[in-house]
Amino acid sequence: MIHSLFLINNAGDLFLEKHWKSVISRSVCDYFFEAREKAVEPDNVPPVIRTPHHYLINIYREKIFFVSVIQTEVPPLFVIEFLHRVAETFQDYFGECSETTIKDNVVIVYELLEEMLDNGFPLATESNILKELIRPPTILRSMVNTITGSSNVGETLPTGQLSNIPWRRAGVKYTNNEAYFDVVEEIDAILDKSGTTVFAEIQGVIDACVKLSGMPDLTLSFMNPRLLDDVSFHPCVRYKRWESERVISFIPPDGNFQLMSYHISAQNLVAIPIYVKQNISFFETGSSGRLDIAVGPKQTMGKTVECLVVTVHMPKVVLSANLSATQGTYNYDPVTKILLWDIGKLNPQKLPNLKGSLSLQSGAPKPEENPSLNIDLKIQQLAISGLKVNRLDMYGEKYKPFKGVKYVTKAGKFQQRLSEWLLVHTEV
């Protein structure tokens, strides 16, 4: 299956290699570099690259390319999913998955990779098991280790791997028993110029942080489970009970995990919390243009919109922007051609507005491209779909846990298509 793994940074430096079978020369990455060059943007690198003797399957995450070498037929998603799992494990262990952290913790990284794959086939990918095998670094522990020479490798061997519920380790003990659930919903939407919804749907996840002693058996039920159109669960969830009773019954892993993700289809009407009025135009002569963007609340269910950020991808000919914002700060990056307007909290009384002029490359023709406007926002204490957790029950243990549910709505891929100043009218 997975033969080797190479980690390559954005500058094209290969900074880590690991082989699970016989060693493959790093020159195999030349094919990757070739593709990388051709793609210009790192996002455009094809995930599967064919070379004369190998296949390279790569993912791009946190400015690092994880390039795996494959020799024989394998479901490509298998490899992709695994590589993402590796990246997530690094994130879990080191707080972030970056070149620096990987280089700083190269020994732990190596130990992890050794445990995660055997002969290219995944062995232990469950973070609970890995953490028992190899303890994540903490400042205190690395200090202690340096002084006493003790190790990061667990002395005890993981029991989880051998049990029927590999995601939970035995003998968990807490003084404060608590279970928190975050219902996070993201709105994916495409709006046209006038703000009419072209396409909108809601993607939700329930993140859990469960710190309960022993072997608790939890049941989570919703007020309105019918809303959920399509769901996927953590392996701990008993699918049969969901099928029959529409409740989520599970023995939770210890700590943070994603309990489920769900989808609320485009068929249901999706509330769009804000509107954006924009006018970007370029003059035929004088190599300049005008920009005017205003944002206001639409369907916020009485909650405040926070962390509002508007991003505009400008046409290539735009050199600079001279704007003024009534609220928040703006920044135009002439290299990436991205205008970023960080508004912050949306005040319904005083609507924020960004106005000013754009200067273009002199002599360049008026741009024809269709820029787009991406919106990022956050609404606390609201699940925009209206999903509500009814209750959480615990069986199997005697103590009374502290329970909490939090709702957040965010903008996912929230995009407004801009001006039609050069639209071709094809009268369809």
Place this chain on the structure above:
Amino acid sequence: MIESGWSIVLSCPSLVYFIDTKMDDLIMMLESNKESLKLEAMKRIVGLIAKGKNAYELFPAVVKNVASKNIELKKLVYVYLVRYAEEQQDLALLSISTFQRALKDPNQLIRASALRVLSSIRVPIIVPIMMLAIKEAATDLSPYVRKTAAHAIQKLYSLDPDQKEHLIEVIEKLLKDKSTLVAGSVVMAFEEVCPDRIDLIHKNYRKLCNLLVDVEEWGQVVIIHMLTRYARTQFVSPWREDAVFDENSEKTFYDSEGRRVDQSKPYIMDPDHRLLLRNTKPLLQSRNTAVVMAVSQLYWHLAPKHELSIITKSLVRLLRSHREVQYIVLQNIATMSIQRKGMFEPFMKSFYVRSTDATHIKTLKLEILTNLANEANISTILRELQTYVKSQDKAFAAATIQAIGRCATNISEVTDTCLNGLVLLLSNRDETVVAESVVVIKKLLQTQPSQHSDIIKHMAKLFDSITVPMARASILWLMGEYCEHVPKNAPDVLRKMAKTFISEEDIVKLQTVNLAAKLYLSNSKQTKLLTQYILNLGKYDQNYDIRDRTRFIRQLIVPNEKSGALSRYARRILMAPKPAPVLQSAFKDRDRFQLGTLSHTLNSQSNGYLELSDWPAVAPDQSVRIVEVVELAGAPLLGKSKPGKSAEKFYSDSEEEEEEEGSSSEDSSSSSKSESESESEENSDDSNKSSSSESDSEKKKKTLKNKKLQQQKPDSKDRYCHDLALFLSQSHLFFLNKFLVVFKFNLRCIANVHYSKKKALLLFIMTKFFSIHIVLAFSNQFVANCRCSLLCLCVFLACQFDAVSWHVRVSLQASFPVFVPETSHELLHRMTGKGLSAQYRFTRQPCIYGNSMVSLQLTLSNSSDQALENIHISEKSSTGQNIHRFNAIERLEPQASVTVSMGVDFNDSTQAANFQLCVSIQPAVGELLLPITMTEADFTKEQGKLLGMNESSATITMTPENISSQSVNRKVVSVANLGVIPSSQENIHSVPRRCLNLTKPTFWNVIKKTNCS
């Protein structure tokens, strides 16, 4: 902290020299006594390996630490070892013994990790060791170790493909495993080693289906892919009834077949087929995208068409995932959407393109949108496509224009609208957009040229402003092809081309020559001179293609005496009506590959791709998947259960008895540890056959059985039988004189067996008696007629329970250890062995190497003053008896001793009888349980045979006469002599000449002697 400092040093290329000197430091650190220094050194070395730097020369220093107590240090050494062992094969061998030792560790995880590393060392010389280790690990009690064994199978196979046959045996054994931990790994090994041995799956098919949900996610993917292939060979197509919906080329095939079959009988899905579909369905909800994709492809390839819709939602859900996941999923949806639009049409909007998508994602979404287009939704799709045309991403805009062209040809209602739209695009300022539009328009016009002469005229006007060669060439071709529709413009364009001919691109030049030729034929009056001018220019062009074309055209169109017949047809050749190009999806032919595979993604067959077979016309035998229903070995209802007719039942009964026996006679057994070990071996073997859960520990099992025994209490008669049996078996020696009475009782029991519901229990008792009889028989207390009865009993048993002989034998063997002799016998005296002495003992345990083998324990000790090396049993066994040799002992230090166990298969009763006599170990009579069926007459006969058969006077003459343990000694002397003077022995005992080394031949000979002398 030191670590980070180190990485700074390494990242600076000018300090390479500095690093080299550091190597010595590392060696120093590794050789120090301090664990922390060693660990630090190993961490740095791993840092070097991670960077791809060479740490090759440190091998000797590192490998010394392989047996370290520090777990982290050990793990890092493993990392190093696996990386460099291939390059330092000789040195790597030094570490092997450490792993071999660890393989016997009581801790399962240490056993597993030893096997992992051992099998990862790619040194061909240790293949036999790996093979043995894998075989042993495959029967390990711990599922985790068995999982590791499954992984090791693949490693060994890639190291030495010649081992295939042996590995398949192990795979077969592991496939029967009921642990969810093992299932995924062993199927992976199956796929890699013997994917064509579909017959191994039959018996495990239902089990795999049922286990699937609980298998870890990576294993699920592999199993689902394998089961997809399996199902396609075993079930008939479920697509017959609705073959009408099948839009692909297979339609006619299925249609005709379907009709034929439908007439005879309606399609009924095989329950096993349904089982697979039902059990994979919940996995669509998995968080692992690979699992969801695997189930989707399974449904695509196996489910009836009307059930397909359930996978749609899950696939669309995956589009929320990472960019790379989207890429693969979209590719698969693209292939699906060609055949079945209906599946994805409701989700059309999920494929709308965002400006932030990567280019290859955009192109795929576009592909799917185009595939989904039909009369009803075309206006929506075209509106969406319009916005894409103006994308900043020009490659994407060009792809959109092609997509519009495809929609236009596929849906005739919108052809005109699209064409108009594309014409408008011609005035776009972006060149790629214009060029692509021209190319697409050219293709569209070919379908209906007569109605669109105005468009051709429009394009002629645009010609000056278009610079992209492909677009210019397309316009020229259109002009030439439809010059009759635009009689005025075409010559004018040719005139312009004549002016710029030399500065054009090759492709444009070729089309110019074409245009000139076509105009010459249709309108020679106006264009004759122009054509000749262009042909002259072409004649001296730098490009040979153009020169060739010019020469060809000139011969074709300009009539002269040489041109012959061809020029008469020039018009028909050049102006022949040409079929309109068909615009079709690039994913059209991808369905030849199984969805979700690498081959499908690349659209070309990759290494190791296994093709999905077509459905069989007639389903193969379904019964191959039927697994005999085996009652639980520890079923609490034993007392009430119906008489077990199966061999397994019999087997498990006797096993249970042995179990109970072991617990009762534990105190008397000196080697209780080894006993319990082999007992557990038996257990695991048994639970493979019966359906008892793997995880049940031995202890649990025992309590279960105790419980069962208690349940039998109410039935006093049975209880009595049972107790009596127990009592008898424990104290049989005191009952010798009462034997006949007991036997009669026993026979009555047998008679009752027919009618009694408690057959199983009686059988149990009977077995017990049986074993007593045997003991008695060989204690020379047995009278002839009784022996006959005994044989009858044996036959009766065999018939009644349809048990093959080995079952009987196993049961006997298993039930025997009522008494384990502690005395060991001298096999080789230290004097004759020149320092090596050997003692052997029968452990009376079921042999772990095979059911038909007898366990022998050998204690080898070295009393000389120098170390002995490589003690092993010779490969050659002249007797044909199957001997499981112990692993070669690499080195035996002076005054050290080692205990090894081995198994000897005495094959056949006759040979075993020989053995018994010649070695004449009195207490060992019981060891020879197997030969019971032999009569005394046979016994003496064989004795007689022996004389004639064995021509070595020294050995043979001694054998029948001397049966004391001293005779063994004397024989050993003679054997030792054999080794010392090989020349005289060679002819007789076929001792290999090379065995001059003392230790080898002596030992070998001794064993040989026990077998055949």
